Amino acid sequence: MTASLLITAAQIAEYIGTVAFAVSGAMCAIDRELDLFGVLLLGIITATGGGMLRDVILGATPPAAFIDPVYVLTAAIVSLLVFLVAYIRPERYSRTHETVDRRIDIFDAIGLGIFAVTGAEAAMAAGHGDNLFLCVFMGMNTAVGGGILRDILSMRVPMVLVKHVYALAAIIGALAFCLLVRCLPPALAMFLAAGVTFVIRRLAVRFNWNLPKVRQIQNGK
Amino acid sequence: MTASLLITAAQIAEYIGTVAFAVSGAMCAIDRELDLFGVLLLGIITATGGGMLRDVILGATPPAAFIDPVYVLTAAIVSLLVFLVAYIRPERYSRTHETVDRRIDIFDAIGLGIFAVTGAEAAMAAGHGDNLFLCVFMGMNTAVGGGILRDILSMRVPMVLVKHVYALAAIIGALAFCLLVRCLPPALAMFLAAGVTFVIRRLAVRFNWNLPKVRQIQNGK
Amino acid sequence: MTASLLITAAQIAEYIGTVAFAVSGAMCAIDRELDLFGVLLLGIITATGGGMLRDVILGATPPAAFIDPVYVLTAAIVSLLVFLVAYIRPERYSRTHETVDRRIDIFDAIGLGIFAVTGAEAAMAAGHGDNLFLCVFMGMNTAVGGGILRDILSMRVPMVLVKHVYALAAIIGALAFCLLVRCLPPALAMFLAAGVTFVIRRLAVRFNWNLPKVRQIQNGK
Numbered sequence: 001m002t003a004s005l006l007i008t009a010a011q012i013a014e015y016i017g018t019v020a021f022a023v024s025g026a027m028c029a030i031d032r033e034l035d036l037f038g039v040l041l042l043g044i045i046t047a048t049g050g051g052m053l054r055d056v057i058l059g060a061t062p063p064a065a066f067i068d069p070v071y072v073l074t075a076a077i078v079s080l081l082v083f084l085v086a087y088i089r090p091e092r093y094s095r096t097h098e099t100v101d102r103r104i105d106i107f108d109a110i111g112l113g114i115f116a117v118t119g120a121e122a123a124m125a126a127g128h129g130d131n132l133f134l135c136v137f138m139g140m141n142t143a144v145g146g147g148i149l150r151d152i153l154s155m156r157v158p159m160v161l162v163k164h165v166y167a168l169a170a171i172i173g174a175l176a177f178c179l180l181v182r183c184l185p186p187a188l189a190m191f192l193a194a195g196v197t198f199v200i201r202r203l204a205v206r207f208n209w210n211l212p213k214v215r216q217i218q219n220g221k
Numbered sequence: 222m223t224a225s226l227l228i229t230a231a232q233i234a235e236y237i238g239t240v241a242f243a244v245s246g247a248m249c250a251i252d253r254e255l256d257l258f259g260v261l262l263l264g265i266i267t268a269t270g271g272g273m274l275r276d277v278i279l280g281a282t283p284p285a286a287f288i289d290p291v292y293v294l295t296a297a298i299v300s301l302l303v304f305l306v307a308y309i310r311p312e313r314y315s316r317t318h319e320t321v322d323r324r325i326d327i328f329d330a331i332g333l334g335i336f337a338v339t340g341a342e343a344a345m346a347a348g349h350g351d352n353l354f355l356c357v358f359m360g361m362n363t364a365v366g367g368g369i370l371r372d373i374l375s376m377r378v379p380m381v382l383v384k385h386v387y388a389l390a391a392i393i394g395a396l397a398f399c400l401l402v403r404c405l406p407p408a409l410a411m412f413l414a415a416g417v418t419f420v421i422r423r424l425a426v427r428f429n430w431n432l433p434k435v436r437q438i439q440n441g442k
Numbered sequence: 443m444t445a446s447l448l449i450t451a452a453q454i455a456e457y458i459g460t461v462a463f464a465v466s467g468a469m470c471a472i473d474r475e476l477d478l479f480g481v482l483l484l485g486i487i488t489a490t491g492g493g494m495l496r497d498v499i500l501g502a503t504p505p506a507a508f509i510d511p512v513y514v515l516t517a518a519i520v521s522l523l524v525f526l527v528a529y530i531r532p533e534r535y536s537r538t539h540e541t542v543d544r545r546i547d548i549f550d551a552i553g554l555g556i557f558a559v560t561g562a563e564a565a566m567a568a569g570h571g572d573n574l575f576l577c578v579f580m581g582m583n584t585a586v587g588g589g590i591l592r593d594i595l596s597m598r599v600p601m602v603l604v605k606h607v608y609a610l611a612a613i614i615g616a617l618a619f620c621l622l623v624r625c626l627p628p629a630l631a632m633f634l635a636a637g638v639t640f641v642i643r644r645l646a647v648r649f650n651w652n653l654p655k656v657r658q659i660q661n662g663k
Binding site: 029030032033034035036037038041042052056059061062063066067069072083086087090093152153154155 | 277279280344349355358359373376377378381383385386387389431433434
Binding site for chain 3: 056057058059123128131133134137138148152155156157158160161162164165166167168210211212213214215
């Protein structure tokens with residue numbers, strides 16, 4: 001019973017994550033002036049990319065997004081809605097470019113938190129629960145995978161490489177889930193761990209947490 | 222017997238698709254001023270990328286292009302021929318840049334049609350024939366996969382996101398195949414369905430079919 | 443016993459290749475002005491990307507880099523050391539931009555040679571030893587995979603497409619290993635074959651070996 005509850009919680013989480021990443025992908029596509037179908041496609045790829053990567057890496061082929069149309073359909077409908085809002089009221093959709101960027105960031109952070117958790121959970125469900133490293137690393141990869149695809153296809157440097165505390169937030173969330181699920185009901189552990197990633201990521205953006213960089217010596221380039 | 226005929230038809234189709242995508246990849250590489258080996262490599266990656274993606278997603282590892290050298294060899298020879306034509310007669314090869322672009326588009330459309338069909342067929346052959354969504358989605362992914370790799374490696378926004386009715390043509394062709402194969406001989410269904418994708422894609426280019434876009438409010442960026 | 447020796451030699455080789463690619467990835471990230479975490483991440487992706495691709499293509503899921511933390515940890519520590527050197531003494535790290543590029547090239551060539559060999563060896567170990575094409579192609583893909591990911595994520599045209607005799611050096615090294623391992627102890631065959639790739643690649647850079655290119659007719663673009 002616990003197992004079936006866990007699966008249900010994981011599925012609900014995945015739907016929410018799919019919606020969040022579809023919004024971020026669709027907004028990104030609108031930003032790049034893609035047409036309606038480009039918006040749908042980038043929304044779908046962003047929303048399902050991380051999960052596909054996760055399933056291929058775990059050897060669970062074909063990936064869930066291929067077997068069950070619900071993920072692709074959800075992502076398509078959500079992307080369509082985002083497009084319609086932006087199409088009908090372009091002034092309200094993007095008062096300033098900063099507003100759009102901030103909203104992409106927020107939805108991205110929701111997806112990041114949820115997929116970090118579902119990635120770790122999928123690794124456990126596949127029988128790798130005793131390998132903490134694998135579960136956490138799987139969580140991180142699932143969380144950042146969709147966004148990397150979105151950014152590469154949009155021809156921009158992937159968020160994961162330039163944004164403050166991005167992959168790190170996913171790692172901490174996946175780790176939190178792996179520890180919390182040992183003593184809490186799975187659905188609660190999921191919710192809390194996804195929240196940890198979301199909060200860390202938002203705090204990093206809000207307070208502009210910076211990691212050190214190498215000072216560039218200008219010569220040539 | 223029907224099964225073996227289907228496999229044969231699928232293989233022949235795949236050779237044609239391999240040739241078409243190799244031409245488009247090689248032309249793309251020449252366009253980016255890559256040297257002979259870069260041209261061969263981009264031709265091979267474009268021609269085999271979609272099929273590799275398809276096999277990995279279906280769990281048919283190692284992918285056919287790894288087991289049977291014929292795909293890589295075909296793509297290499299075709300790319301070499303394209304290079305020789307362009308090298309010996311650069312004036313004739315590219316009278317105008319538009320000519321090159323149009324030819325890349327035509328070969329790309331042939332590959333698109335064929336891989337949409339072979340992708341759907343491979344999903345059926347792998348026992349997923351009762352899942353129409355999976356077969357069609359698989360067809361689309363196989364069709365656009367090689368071109369996405371080609372475009373990302375050439376550092377340009379993938380055709381699939383910016384060209385009119387590109388992925389949509391692949392979806393319609395894959396769907397047509399899934400329906401036609403129920404009442405027609407497989408080879409005929411393949412030919413017709415690949416033709417559907419090709420014709421839709423060419424019509425979209427010819428008549429410049431447009432999907433709506435969001436009007437950009439200029440501010441900042 | 444020979445088998446266990448081979449595995450050991452392959453593992454040692456993979457550690458060395460991991461270190462070399464981590465250095466090249468970290469230097470690349472510093473060059474792109476990424477922060478500490480971006481440097482760690484690009485180092486890890488470059489170092490483990492080729493091996494992950496190899497394992498997914500061979501169907502050996504989850505890939506070794508997911509099961510055994512040693513690869514990710516090694517890559518992370520190496521990337522951290524590169525970052526510290528560059529951070530503490532930026533003047534010494536990059537006297538000129540050419541110095542940095544040359545060092546990235548050297549470490550990349552070491553990784554290229556080693557992963558060409560371990561890729562071919564993994565294909566043999568997976569029971570494909572009688573398919574020479576598969577082993578060599580697998581070697582090439584493993585060797586260039588990490589670098590392609592590094593370059594795409596850094597938003598630059600992949601080295602494999604523009605550098606002289608890059609993939610070709612990997613192909614020759616993988617082929618050399620497949621032939622040498624039939625008559626020499628595996629560890630020695632590995633060492634020699636990886637050396638072949640490294641030497642060819644360095645000679646190509648040193649003497650600026652060029653392959654023909656198509657002369658571009660200027661019009662429009």
